[in-house]
Amino acid sequence: xxNQNKESxxxxxxxxxxxxxxxxxxxxxxVNKEIKEVLETSFPKVEERRVDLLxxxxxxxxxxxEIQSINDTLxxxxxxxxxxxxxxxxxxxxxxxxxxxxxxxxxxxxxINEKNLRYNxxxxxxxEFDCSKLIESEDITDNIIAIxxxxxxxxxxxxxxxxxxxxxxxxxxxxxxxxxFYLLRLRPDIHKKYKEKQAEELAMPFIIEKExxxxxxxxxxxxxxKGMEKVSETKNAIAKALLKKQIDIExxxxxxxxxxxxxxxxxxxxx
Numbered sequence: 001x002x003n004q005n006k007e008s009x010x011x012x013x014x015x016x017x018x019x020x021x022x023x024x025x026x027x028x029x030x031v032n033k034e035i036k037e038v039l040e041t042s043f044p045k046v047e048e049r050r051v052d053l054l055x056x057x058x059x060x061x062x063x064x065x066e067i068q069s070i071n072d073t074l075x076x077x078x079x080x081x082x083x084x085x086x087x088x089x090x091x092x093x094x095x096x097x098x099x100x101x102x103x104x105x106x107x108x109x110x111x112i113n114e115k116n117l118r119y120n121x122x123x124x125x126x127x128e129f130d131c132s133k134l135i136e137s138e139d140i141t142d143n144i145i146a147i148x149x150x151x152x153x154x155x156x157x158x159x160x161x162x163x164x165x166x167x168x169x170x171x172x173x174x175x176x177x178x179x180x181f182y183l184l185r186l187r188p189d190i191h192k193k194y195k196e197k198q199a200e201e202l203a204m205p206f207i208i209e210k211e212x213x214x215x216x217x218x219x220x221x222x223x224x225x226k227g228m229e230k231v232s233e234t235k236n237a238i239a240k241a242l243l244k245k246q247i248d249i250e251x252x253x254x255x256x257x258x259x260x261x262x263x264x265x266x267x268x269x270x271x
Contacts, residue, residue: 011069014182015101018141019053019067025137026145029129030065030097033057043085051082054094062086062094069100069186071107079121080112096121101148103186131157140164144180147190154193166251239266 022038037056043049053065064086068075079096086094100106100123111120131149134142135157143160151157161180165173184191235256242252249263258266 010182011101011186012067014179015067015069015145016052018144018179019065021139021141022053022055023134023137023139023141023145025133025139025142027053027055027063027065029133030099030124031057031063031095033059033063035063036060039090043089049082049085051086054086062090062092064094064096066096066098067101068098068108069102071100071102071104073109075108076110076112076119076121080119083119083121098123100125101183101186103188135160140168140176144176144183147180147183147187151190154190158194166247170257236266239263240270243267243270 022035024035027033027035034057035055036058039054039056039062041051041054043051051064052067055063055065057063064082066075066079066082072078075098079098083093083096086092098108098110098121100108106123106125108123110123112118126145126148127150129149131146131151132153134146134149135153137143140161143157143164146157165176168176184194235258238256239252239258239262242256243263243266249260249267252258252263253260256263
């Protein structure tokens with residue numbers, strides 16, 4: 001249980017960070033309404049309480065979304081507390097939903113039935129949803145979250161992620177790659193396909209710094225560890241793959257961290 005809780009914390013934190021970018025296509029998929037306004041999610045009291053996402057929808061209703069990667073038995077109490085905080089701050093109760101992103105069957109209770117209290121909210125499993133709209137979204141947050149949904153066209157998702165990531169600056173690319181890796185651990189079957197695709201095309205830089213990956217320290221990603229031991233080889237292989245695709249040298253340099261001289265040497269080897 002301690003290890004599960006630690007993993008859950010990393011997954012939930014990763015998703016919470018992603019949701020700061022507000023995945024609008026996902027929200028439209030969940031409630032079939034556009035977001036009108038993104039609202040403050042932190043409620044300072046005796047102790048600070050922060051919800052995952054709070055928005056005002058196009059029909060002026062409040063929508064509160066919580067993300068869960070494990071079946072938390074205390075979820076109803078937490079949601080009731082959040083509903084009270086939102087009501088206290090905004091003067092109205094929100095429509096609430098818990099979106100389950102774990103890899104087991106969803107067992108989260110969605111109600112409290114006590115003698116003097118009847119309370120409920122909606123629970124959904126993200127695997128219920130067809131992720132095609134998230135793949136088509138121009139928001140990389142939606143694209144990354146798509147790996148948690150029901151995927152019909154894996155190659156299309158891979159191509160979209162590759163295209164998006166290659167057009168980011170180094171700092172943002174590293175940040176999104178790290179989040180992508182964390183979420184892939186929630187979907188072992190997709191993770192396997194992703195690594196197979198990586199081995200086949202070697203067209204995306206999967207370089208994560210050891211000291212900045214808490215799950216790496218626990219030895220939960222043995223494949224990544226082996227890859228880290230061969231960073232130089234991986235960079236060269238990526239550069240070769242991108243050169244074969246006739247990608248611009250400056251883009252390759254930015255994507256791999258190799259110098260233009262090193263890339264030109266690799267290109268000469270391919271000639």
